[in-house]
Amino acid sequence: MRFHERALPRWLPWFLSVPAAPHVQADADSDAYVDLHTFQTVKAFEELRQTGVLEGSPRYWEPDFAEAYGWMKREMDCRLPTSxxxxxxxxxxxxxRELLNSARRYxxxxxxxxxxxxxxxxLSHFGDWHSVLNRTLLIRGDRDLPWPDWEARFDRSWDEWSERTSHCDQxxxxxxxxxxxxxxxxxxxxIFDPSAWVESYDGASWVPARHIQATTHRITLDAVTRAVRLL
Structure with missing residues (x-):
């Protein structure tokens, strides 16, 4: 059932508020629909209820990460049909577990x-996104390499990159x-390539990524399926 535009969000304790964790298939057909979750302020939710639209804005970007957000925004503008x-x-x-941890914080x-x-x-890999936030070289995981070989390659690449960019730190x-x-x-x-989405190495094989984030230019009220105020 769609979330009715005149309805108020349900009030629930944070530990009872979390629905099933989303698991979007990266290769889903472009015409398919995907289920997503987002934590928003009460002010943002009221804006969505009153105007029917919630849009992101650069004024909410953390100044220390404005470059990273600007890069992601440019990628969205190139890759999505919206603006x-x-x-x-x-x-x-x-x-x-991650949703519950977030619900407690929010x-x-x-x-x-x-x-x-x-x-x-x-869609993008949440962990690897931190390379963008920290302005560091992203050395992608390799499902075809055992961990010791990949780790040795990582160390070589990291040391070589650090030497070449040491003058750029400030x-x-x-x-x-x-x-x-x-x-x-x-x-x-x-971060946008599903073939590079790995989480970690468990001693025998690479573990597929479990944390994938999504960005969109806007969400509309008719796209909302559920809203919960976290107690």
Whole structure:
């Protein structure tokens, strides 16, 4: 049943509020619909109820990570058929434990579940996204390599990159030498590649990624399937 536009969110204790964790298939047909969850402030939810639309805005970006958000925004503009000034962040795949941990942190706010067309959503690896946030080279996992071989390759690549970019530490990314900046940003493309989505190595094989985030330019009220105020 769709969330009625005049309805208020249900009030539930945070530990009873979490629905099934989403698990979006990255290769889902572009015409398919996907279920997603997002934690939003009461103010944001009221904006959604009153206007029918919740859009992201650069004014909410954390200043320390504005470069990373700007890069993600440009990728969305290139990859999605929609447009907008900002981003709405959601969980596309995660664990129930992670949702519960988030619900505890967001007590007093609203957990919103939405169903959106797959083509309006950009999926990315949550853990590897931190390479973008921290302006570090993303050295992708390799399912075909045993962990010791991959770790040795990682160490070599990291040391070589650190030596070449040591003079850039205090510079804005826009001020980096262009070849280095382009090489760095090319490495970040892996966060969108499902073949590179691994979580860890368990001693025998690579573990598939469990935490996938989603970004979209906006969500509309008619896409909301559930809304819960977290006590």
């Amino acid at each position: 907008g000034d900002g981003m709405v962040w959601m969980w596309a795949a995660t664990t129930r 007590r007093g706010e609203v957990l919103i579940s939405v169903r959106l067309p797959r083509k309006q959503v950009l 510079m804005s990314l826009a001020s980096w030498p262009r070849p280095l900046r382009e090489e760095l940003e090319r490495s970040w493309q892996s």
